[in-house]
Every structure is written in C-alpha cells, then in structure tokens.
Amino acid sequence: MRRSARDTEDSAKRINRRALLLGGGFGAMFAVLGARMRYLQVDQADQFRLLAEENRIxxxxxxxxxxxxxxxxxxxxxxxxxxxxxxxxxxxxxxxxxxxxxxxxxxxxxxxxxxxxxxxxxxxxxxxxxxxxxxxxxxxxxxxxxxxxxxxxxxxxxxxxxxxxxxxxxxxxxxxxxxxxxxxxxxxxxxxxxxxxxxxxxxxxxxxxxxxxxxxxxxxxxxxxxxxxxxxxxxxxxxxxxxxxxxxxTIDADVQNFAQARLGGESAAAVAIDVTNGDILAICSSPSFDPNLFVRGISYKDYSILTENDHRPLANKAVQGAYPPGSTFKMVTALAALEAGVISAETSVYCPGHYEMGGRRFHCWKRGGHGNVNLQKSLSESCDVYYYDVAQRVGIDKIAEMGKRLGLGQRHDLPMSAITEGVMPNKAWKQERYQQEWRIGDTINASIGQGYVLASPLQLAVMTARVASGRAISPRLVHSIGDRPVPAPEAPLLGIDGSKLRAVRDGMNAVMNSQHGTGRSARIADEQLAFAGKSGTSQVRNISAAERARGVISNDDLPWERRDHALFVGYGPYADPKVAVAVVVEHGGGGSSVAGPIVRDILLRCLTGGMPPLSAYPSAQRGRMETLLNGLQLRHTEPEVTAKSRA
Structure with missing residues (x-):
C-alpha cells in the first residue's frame, strides 16, 4: 500500500526532530565531558601532578x-x-x-x-x-x-x-x-x-x-x-x-686534668678562677664518670655502679654541693665588722678556749685557748672565740650583707646544671623559712661558717677572688661562640675600704707564711709564688658535752660519712693576685692537712703553666711531692718532675 505524500512529509518531520533532540543530547554530553577534561587536565593539573609526585618522592x-x-x-x-x-x-x-x-x-x-x-x-x-x-x-x-x-x-x-x-x-x-x-x-x-x-x-x-x-x-x-x-x-x-x-x-684542659687527677679518689670538688676577669680555669668534681656511656646507651649494671657509689660520682659537687664553709667564712665576718666600724685590725679579744653566752658555752677548736688575739692572729691561727665575740658586735644582718657582696648566697649564672644558691641567712630568712626568731646562738654559729650557712666550692672561689681583687668578680665559663667572643662580666669595685681589705689579706698571708699559721705546712716556699689562704673544717655531727669532756673522737676513728669536711681557699701570688682556688673534700678531716696541699698544687699548676716545680715546695717535702706528682694519672703527657730538672 502506497503512502500518501502527506504521510511521507509528516514522517520526515518527526525524524528530523528526533535527530535534532538526539544530536543536542550528544552535544551537551560532549560539552560536559570536554569541560570536565579541561578542569582536570588544565585547571587541576598542578594539584594532580603534586599528588603523583608524592606517590614516588x-x-x-x-x-x-x-x-x-x-x-x-x-x-x-x-x-x-x-x-x-x-x-x-x-x-x-x-x-x-x-x-x-x-x-x-x-x-x-x-x-x-x-x-x-x-x-x-x-x-x-x-x-x-x-x-x-x-x-x-x-x-x-x-x-x-x-x-x-x-x-x-x-x-x-x-x-x-x-x-x-x-x-x-x-x-x-x-x-x-x-x-x-x-x-x-x-x-x-x-x-x-x-x-x-x-x-x-x-x-x-x-x-x-x-x-x-x-x-x-x-x-x-x-x-x-x-x-x-x-x-x-x-x-x-x-x-x-x-x-x-x-x-x-674558658677552662684549660691541662689544668682541668691536673686538678681532677690531684683530687684522686676523694669525694671532692675544686674550682680555679682567674682573679683578673673571672674566667674559670678548672672546675672539677670527684669521682667522675664517662659521659660516652650515656651517649651509647648505658647498661643497667654500669648505671647501678654509679648510683650506688657513696661518693656520688653523678653529682656535680663544684656547683651543686652546699657545705658549711667553716673557718673559710671568717673573712666575711671580719670584713663586716671592719666595715661597720665595730673593730679595727688591732682590736684584741681574749680567748680562754671557750665563749660564754646566755648560760651556754661555745668552744674554740683549741681547747687551751689562744690568749689575746687581734685580726691577723685570729685568721692565721683560726681562733673561733674572736669571731664569736665580733659577731655579737656587728650582728647577723651585716654579716649576711657582706657575704652576699662577696658572692655567697646567690646563684652564679653559668651554663651548668643544678647550680645551688647556697644559704646566706639573716633574721628575715629564718623567720620566713622556719617561722622562728633569730637567736644569739645562731649568730655565733654563723660567724665561723656553721649553723645555717651553706656555700658551694664555686661560691667560695668567687669569694676568694673578690677578696683578692677588691672587685665584684663574676665567674665566666664560655669564652666564645663561633667567632664571636663572649665578653667578661663587668667587675665593679666592691666598695670596701682598701685598708680593711689589706688587713684581711695580711691575715690570709699569715695563715700560710707565719710561724704559727694553720696552713703553713701547705705553703709555697718560692717567695715569688707565695700565696695567701684560709683553712676550714666543718662539722657534720654534733659533739656532746660528755665526748668533749673525755676528748673529742679523732676523724680517723670515725666512719667516713661522720668525719668533718675539709675546706681550703687561697689566691696567689700574694703580691700580685692572678688565680683563686677553692677545694672541698667531703669527710676529709682537717682543712689544712687535706685540702690545703691540693689548693697549693693547683695554684702552682696555674701559675707556672706546667707541672709544679719541686723548688716551690719546702725542702723537707720535696721527696714526697716528687713521688706524688709523678704518680698522678695525667691524660696529657708532661715531663716527670725531678729534683734535677726542677730545682
């Protein structure tokens, strides 16, 4: 059956409309895909490139x-x-x-x-x-x-x-x-x-x-x-x-090694300071330990050996240790009294071997007493009664003020761990710390560096440097960073009258070089290197009246942990101070006999630039010192000390 022309025309129109709709749909779809492709390939190219890089880089x-x-x-x-x-x-x-x-x-x-x-x-x-x-x-x-x-x-x-x-x-x-x-x-x-x-x-x-x-x-x-x-x-x-x-x-490694070796196996600390600028030349704590063990991962066994040692090798006694300074503190009491005008260098105090105050008897170390004592004799023979009396005249607040001027009772700013502030007590300190009034007996104990007074070897070295120089020397440990020098801290004058400082220095000189000086056995025989010093022996136990009556037990007869601490401070040469040294030997006994010789040897090592010459020692000691010095376990090779080469 044949289709009419009209039917054919209508069919063609329908086909054209469908084609247009289908073509439009495809066109829109391709446009969306094109836009998305452009967004991904062009607009987001950097982001996707980065993600790809991160997958492999x-x-x-x-x-x-x-x-x-x-x-x-x-x-x-x-x-x-x-x-x-x-x-x-x-x-x-x-x-x-x-x-x-x-x-x-x-x-x-x-x-x-x-x-x-x-x-x-x-x-x-x-x-x-x-x-x-x-x-x-x-x-x-x-x-x-x-x-x-x-x-x-x-x-x-x-x-x-x-x-x-x-x-x-x-x-x-x-x-x-x-x-x-x-x-x-x-x-x-x-x-x-x-x-x-x-x-x-x-x-x-x-x-x-x-x-x-x-x-x-x-x-x-x-x-x-x-x-x-x-x-x-x-x-x-x-x-x-x-x-x-x-x-x-600022430390000299050779001096540090000598000082560390000289302390030997003692539980001790030593500090040497340049009196002219505060540079620390040596700062040692004994016994020590090998830090390489910690870097590599210390074993439990090695760590236990360190922590169980009663000499505490991990503690830095030079800056962390706080000890009663004993008689090394007497220069503080003396300067406070001189500055306050309550005594002069010639003021005399009678020492019968004890001091009566408030119904209590405070003893001098010398049981029979020292007789009439002035400032120089009080230092050279370390009379306690002199300072008991003088302290009552000047009072604790002025003593504490002088102590702080000399560097005690304050934390010195060094890049080291756990630096102690020590204790320089006064009336307000005790009230704040213990809610108690200050007593006369507290002043008497403080006058000779006992009681509440505590100081580190670093502080004692600073104190000695300030007495020697008359300036507020501050310790310095860092010499330079990179190529940039670190300037030494300013050291203004202490503001203490020169004649008063000289009186105390003369007393310290008499300690070492007078006939009855307590430090005479540790003196330097060479007059060009002769030094001034002060011994100290601080008690770590109470001595009962009964024990004192029958005779105080010798340190040698006591267990190690109950023996007195031995302290000594000194600077030299006396005529032209260059170096100050402080040594503390825990439970060492007498300051003059134990700590004094160590101070002398470290001073000689600093002042001579090499091993101490035998000619610097009293002739009777040279044989013993030759054996001691040659027996030191030094890291850096130095020529042996001999009478022939060093005379």
Whole structure:
C-alpha cells in the first residue's frame, strides 16, 4: 500500500526532530565531558601532578652537624664521630614485620630489637625513619646495601654521633647528650621537627643542655625517589642544613686534668678562677664518670655502679654541693665588722678556749685557748672565740650583707646544671623559712661558717677572688661562640675600704707564711709564688658535752660519712693576685692537712703553666711531692718532675 505524500512529509518531520533532540543530547554530553577534561587536565593539573609526585618522592630531614666544644686553647672536649646505622621507614616498607625478619637474615638482630622496632614504628608517624641498628661495623652496613632490593624501606646511613675524647675530665661541666624523651618534648611549646626523629640526640645536662639551641643547628632536607616497593632509587636534590655553632670554654684542659687527677679518689670538688676577669680555669668534681656511656646507651649494671657509689660520682659537687664553709667564712665576718666600724685590725679579744653566752658555752677548736688575739692572729691561727665575740658586735644582718657582696648566697649564672644558691641567712630568712626568731646562738654559729650557712666550692672561689681583687668578680665559663667572643662580666669595685681589705689579706698571708699559721705546712716556699689562704673544717655531727669532756673522737676513728669536711681557699701570688682556688673534700678531716696541699698544687699548676716545680715546695717535702706528682694519672703527657730538672 502506497503512502500518501502527506504521510511521507509528516514522517520526515518527526525524524528530523528526533535527530535534532538526539544530536543536542550528544552535544551537551560532549560539552560536559570536554569541560570536565579541561578542569582536570588544565585547571587541576598542578594539584594532580603534586599528588603523583608524592606517590614516588619523599622529603626527609637531614640532621645538622652538632657544634663542637673546645677548651680555651682549642683542645677538643666534645666532638662528633662517624656512625654507621640502618633505619626503616614504615610507609615505604609495607609489611614492617616481614622486612625486619628479612633484615635479621642479613645482619644480627635479636627478637627484642625487632619487637622494640615494631613498637616504635607504630608509635611514630609512618614517614619518620626508625633506627634499627646503630654503631654498626662497615661489613654489616655493606651487607645491607647489597641486599637493598629485597629490603623495601630499609636504608643504610652514615651519620654522626657525639663523643667526648677527654671523658671523665669534663663530664660534670660539658655533660652529655641522649635521645629525645617524651619529658623533653613536654617542656617545649613548639618543638623543632628535628626532635621528632627517633634517636635524635639533645643535651641532657651541663653545657650540652644549657646551650642546646646554639649547638644543635638547623635541619637540612633531601628529596628521594622511591619505586612502587618503597626502595630508594635516587636522591633528587639536597638542601644542606646549618651546623651548630662551636663553643670555646674558658677552662684549660691541662689544668682541668691536673686538678681532677690531684683530687684522686676523694669525694671532692675544686674550682680555679682567674682573679683578673673571672674566667674559670678548672672546675672539677670527684669521682667522675664517662659521659660516652650515656651517649651509647648505658647498661643497667654500669648505671647501678654509679648510683650506688657513696661518693656520688653523678653529682656535680663544684656547683651543686652546699657545705658549711667553716673557718673559710671568717673573712666575711671580719670584713663586716671592719666595715661597720665595730673593730679595727688591732682590736684584741681574749680567748680562754671557750665563749660564754646566755648560760651556754661555745668552744674554740683549741681547747687551751689562744690568749689575746687581734685580726691577723685570729685568721692565721683560726681562733673561733674572736669571731664569736665580733659577731655579737656587728650582728647577723651585716654579716649576711657582706657575704652576699662577696658572692655567697646567690646563684652564679653559668651554663651548668643544678647550680645551688647556697644559704646566706639573716633574721628575715629564718623567720620566713622556719617561722622562728633569730637567736644569739645562731649568730655565733654563723660567724665561723656553721649553723645555717651553706656555700658551694664555686661560691667560695668567687669569694676568694673578690677578696683578692677588691672587685665584684663574676665567674665566666664560655669564652666564645663561633667567632664571636663572649665578653667578661663587668667587675665593679666592691666598695670596701682598701685598708680593711689589706688587713684581711695580711691575715690570709699569715695563715700560710707565719710561724704559727694553720696552713703553713701547705705553703709555697718560692717567695715569688707565695700565696695567701684560709683553712676550714666543718662539722657534720654534733659533739656532746660528755665526748668533749673525755676528748673529742679523732676523724680517723670515725666512719667516713661522720668525719668533718675539709675546706681550703687561697689566691696567689700574694703580691700580685692572678688565680683563686677553692677545694672541698667531703669527710676529709682537717682543712689544712687535706685540702690545703691540693689548693697549693693547683695554684702552682696555674701559675707556672706546667707541672709544679719541686723548688716551690719546702725542702723537707720535696721527696714526697716528687713521688706524688709523678704518680698522678695525667691524660696529657708532661715531663716527670725531678729534683734535677726542677730545682
């Protein structure tokens, strides 16, 4: 049946409309796809390129070289040594457990190490490398490098680790570094990203921690390309970090070594200060310890040996120890009385061997008494009764004021740990501390450096330097940072009348060089090097009336921990002061016999620039001193002391 022309025309129109609609639909669809393709390929090209790069490129921090520490003459005290290690990165390794067990087939890894590493990888961010093995031999590191294709995420590294070539000599001064702990991070508001790197080391005590920001430096970075298995293919680029700044200390390493050796096995401390500018030439605490043990991870056995030692090798006695200064404090009482005008250098006090006050008897160390005593004799023979009497005239507040002018009762600002402030008490201090009134007996005890008075060896050395110079000398430990010198603190005049200072200095000179001076046995025979000093013996136990009546028990007959502390301070030469030294020997007994000779020897080492010459000693002591000096375990080779070469 034939279709009419009209039907054919209507059919054609319907087909054209459908074609237009279908074509329009396809056109709209292609337009949307085109717009999306443009958005993805052009507008978002940078974003997708970055995502692609991140799939194959990792950015790693490069720890900077830690600044080194030197003595005043450029001798290395704390440096960096090469260290081979292997690290693993969780995001590159995939199955960390499997990779670690493969690694254990290449180098020795104990199950405990594997377990600890797994725990650490779970605790840390996936992109942070975790140290698996440290301080490796070169052969083991080579094995890891050769087997790298089968160890995804494992990277052999050559890094730097801290080392202390002079170990025990500077342990208490420089301190040591160790891995960053959670406690370390908790102290910081915005911790450096470097601190998040496992096993990254920071200062823990001493100069290492107090100058951490200076020594640490700034991190660098590197971009590395890894394949689909997480194995590093190549390093794309590197931006080096900024190394920490080097530090030079004021300490002379040879003097430090001599002083440390001279203290021997005693529980003791020694400080030597340049009287002209406050530079610390030596600051020792004995016994010491090897800080390298802490850097490498100290064992429980080694740590127990240190903590269980009754001589407390971990404590820095030179700045942390607070001791009754004993008779070394008598210069403070004397200067306070002279300045207040209540005595003159010739004022005489009678000493019958005791002092009566308020129905109580305070004893002098010399049971029969010293007779009539003036200032010089009171110092040279260390008469206690003289100071009991003088202290009542001047009062504790003025004594405390003078003590602080001389550097006691204050914390000296040095980059060392746990520096004590000591105690320089007065009436207000006791009321605030104990809610008690100050008593007459408190003043009597304080006048000879007992009772509440406490001072560190550092403070006693500062006190001695101030008496010797007449200036407010402040101790300095850092000589320079990088190429920039650290200026010595200003040392204004103390404001003490020169004649009064000379009277006290003459008394200290008489201690060493007069016929009846308590320090005469520790004197220097060479008049050009002769020094002034003062002994001190501080009690650590109470002596009962019954014991005093039958005779005070000798220190030699007491257990070590109940013996008196031995103290001695001195400066020299007397005619032209250059160095001040303070020594405290815990439970050492007599200050003159135990601490005095150590002060003398350290002074001679400082003043002569070498081993003390035998000619500087009284002739009767030279044989014994030759044996003692040649027997010192010195780190730095020095010629033996002989009568022929040193006469």
């Amino acid at each position: 990792n950015i790693r921090l490069i720890p900077p070289n830690r600044g080194q520490i030197f003595d005043r003459n450029g001798k290395l005290i704390a440096g960096n040594e090469q260290n081979y290690r292997v690290v693993i990165t969780r995001e590159d390794a995939g199955d960390v457990d499997e990779v670690l067990h493969r690694l254990a087939g290449v180098i020795p890894l104990t199950p405990e190490v594997i377990e600890a590493t797994l725990a650490e990888t779970k605790r840390r961010s996936p992109f942070i490398p975790i140290i698996v093995a440290d301080r490796m031999a070169w052969d083991d590191l080579s094995k890891v490098a050769i087997n790298a294709p089968s160890l995804p995420g494992v990277t052999p590294e050559v890094g730097l680790s801290r080392s202390y070539p002079l170990d025990t000599d500077f342990a208490h001064v420089v301190g040591y570094v160790g891995p960053v702990s959670e406690a370390d991070l908790a102290k910081l508001q915005n911790p450096d990203p470097l601190l998040q790197i496992p096993e990254f080391q920071i200062g823990k005590i001493g100069v290492e921690t107090w100058m951490e920001d200076t020594l640490r430096g700034k991190a660098g970075s590197k971009r590395i390309e890894v394949n689909a298995f997480g194995r590093m293919m190549r390093e794309l680029d590197r931006v080096e970090g900024e190394a920490g700044q080097d530090i030079r200390l």
